[in-house]
Amino acid sequence: MGVQDAEPLDVERIREDFPILDREVGEGTDLVYLDNGATSQTPESVVETMSEYYRTYNANVHRGIHRLSQEASIAYEDAHDRVAEFIGASGGREEVAFTKNTTESMNVVAYAWGLSELGPGDEVVLTQMEHHAALVTWQQIAKKTGAEVKFIRVTDDGYLDLDHARELITDDTEMVSVVHVSNTLGTVNPVSELADLAHDHDALFFVDGAQAVPNRPVDVEAIDADFYAFSGHKMCGPTGVGVLYGKRHLLEEMDPYLFGGMMIKKVTFEESKWNDLPWKFEAGTPPIAEGIGLHAAVDYLESIGMDRIQRHEERIVEYAYDRLTDHDDVTVFGPPGDDRVGLVSFDLDGVHPHDVSQILDEHGVAVRAGDHCTQPLHDVLGVSATTRASFYLYNTREEVDALVEAVDAARELFAV
Amino acid sequence: MVGSDMYRQQILDHYRNPRNHGELEDPTFSHVGENPMCGDEITMDVELAEDGETIERVAFRGEGCAISQAAASMLSERLPGKTLSELREMDRDDVLDMLGVDISPMRIKCAVLAEKVAQDGAEIYLGEKDLDRTSTE
Structure with a gap:
């Protein structure tokens, strides 16, 4: 059985293994943890x-x-x-x-x-x-x-x-x-x-x-x-x-x-x-x-199964890629959405990545802004920094929606 | 407007419509600095009055996040009329008061970049410092 046929994850069940995902980051603001490329959360069993x-x-x-x-x-x-x-x-x-x-x-x-x-x-x-x-x-x-x-x-x-x-x-x-x-x-x-x-x-x-x-x-x-x-x-x-x-x-x-x-x-x-x-x-x-x-x-x-985790990430990232690039002012760096691993590094035109991630943080969305320890690659891309959302087995489409809404808020806030 | 703690109207206004943006024709001194990790960069031009002590005109240019650029714009409005000694006595709290919002710890260096560039520029001009570029790292 290939990765394509891998059975979908029961994400709701998986999230129970990670109590940190239930916490708030500010009053009434749920954590949306999309900084898994930097570090993943730790399940109870570990x-x-x-x-x-x-x-x-x-x-x-x-x-x-x-x-x-x-x-x-x-x-x-x-x-x-x-x-x-x-x-x-x-x-x-x-x-x-x-x-x-x-x-x-x-x-x-x-x-x-x-x-x-x-x-x-x-x-x-x-x-x-x-x-x-x-x-x-x-x-x-x-x-x-x-x-x-x-x-x-x-x-x-x-x-x-x-x-x-x-x-x-x-x-x-x-x-x-x-x-x-x-x-x-x-x-x-x-x-x-x-x-x-x-x-x-x-x-x-x-x-x-x-x-x-x-x-x-x-x-x-x-x-x-x-x-x-x-x-x-x-x-x-x-x-x-x-x-x-x-x-x-x-x-x-x-x-x-x-x-x-x-x-x-x-x-x-x-x-x-x-x-x-x-x-x-x-x-x-x-x-x-x-x-x-x-x-x-x-x-x-x-x-859980590495095939299933891979397939889950691929589905989530494709969805995130499609939703983010719905807007012409968002550039996602790297291969197309259906041929990449679970992360998107993007640029929102006119808004510095640190400002983007600050606004995202105010919406509870944790991402990384900066050069991601690839400064020479950023020189090749022609940008000093990008905003990166990175997904893992416990992330949901709803969390991608939260990311997109927060990016919309940043766009609106900085609109000239 | 979307609610945001750090991006009150004043900061967004200075970011979108920076005051004193550009170069001075005949600056008494000019200095550049950066936040290497973020890529923020600011150059401050300062022109002194005939007394050689009072700041008469300031201009800045650069690129970076809203906080760094708005802070530079606001500072460029505050500095004229101050003396170099007064500039050198400014500290982080003065900048944060000027911005009037809570700046998260990770963003302090963005907020103080312009101030540090102006201060280093003054000290280099006075011969008390030898430095090509200011860096907040």
Whole structure:
């Protein structure tokens, strides 16, 4: 059964799992939470799982002989297996390291692999729609190593220019790092095709999946990604935990990025021997409660079904796109409404995005205004900022209506 | 009109019909500043009277949100007649009083941009500061 046939979500039922959605933001003003691209809300099962850890078996992991530490260690380690299964990593926990967030996952590879493998004459190929997490990281590693960073162009309608990609990716390319889903344009990039292109030239392929894993089935092996990164807090999980997937042989070859406790097996005053995967990449006390919470988030999402979540988002975003673009003074950036993930970044002619989001806030509608950590992409789009509404499994068409009404109010208020 | 706390008529009026918008022909000093995160940018031109202390004329130009642009417009009306010392003594509360609305914490930097640009411009003119651009970050 494909995504198109996925059974609709029972959104009213799902909303019961998120009590925060019932709150008011000002007297008599219901919250309409459309800032899911920044962070998603947290279902009760995740909050409960983390509370239970703190209430009943809070202990450090991997080091205590005592009962609590054993329980915490098992739960924390199991979370790695669960996440591996969720993203199709057949190597299990050894291919899944927990980090702080997507950005840190990116930095682990940039430092651990990039610093030693890159040098003058080498090229790293990114896209113009990269989040700063990838863009700034590779830009700075390139400066340190003498490598060069190149950017695959974005077309006027918000897609990657694949002809340009074929031009840029050559035998000099050592790494291709691509965002799976654009957090600004809502574009879903052809990551399998780009992986093939990278591998044809013996380059590694890194995918920033922060905006993809929350809302669609992701199989890192089907994509053939060498590395894949995402964050817990955008997928119903807690803040403070991110994931770095890496093919086992690559993670084995890489030295650690952070040094310290937990990531070592044997230490003398002169030498240290690294711990097994993935702990080699998890120096210091890790995000234990958060890792266990992420396990619960994965359970929650899968209990609903990633196909269904994807289809729900597609329906909602198409509706939002159509309603917003009913007016000629609204520009929505990126691909058409029926070919994008659940977000719309838009410009209301004559009204600055910060003013738009302020008026929206007065109507209870939470969106993001700004550059969404894609400043260079905004330069390409020719705007300094946009207003972004981003949807998730608990959002309704009525909430899209509330967004549109609030945009109408902003238009009316600022009408000359 | 749609009810809105932050966008009272006065602010919208200054945003739509900015006063003293443009350039001065012969400014005593001119300075530019920005809110890098929002993309607000304002240039303030100031012309002093013959006493070298009293502000005689002000003009501004720039782009950005309604709050930043209205604040610049309102400030351009308030400054003539004030001395440079008086300008330098102004603080955030003076700007908020001038705007006459509650500004949410995230928007304070939009509100004070014009004031900071004028103040930095004065201090650079007096040789007490060395700065190309004012930034609120």
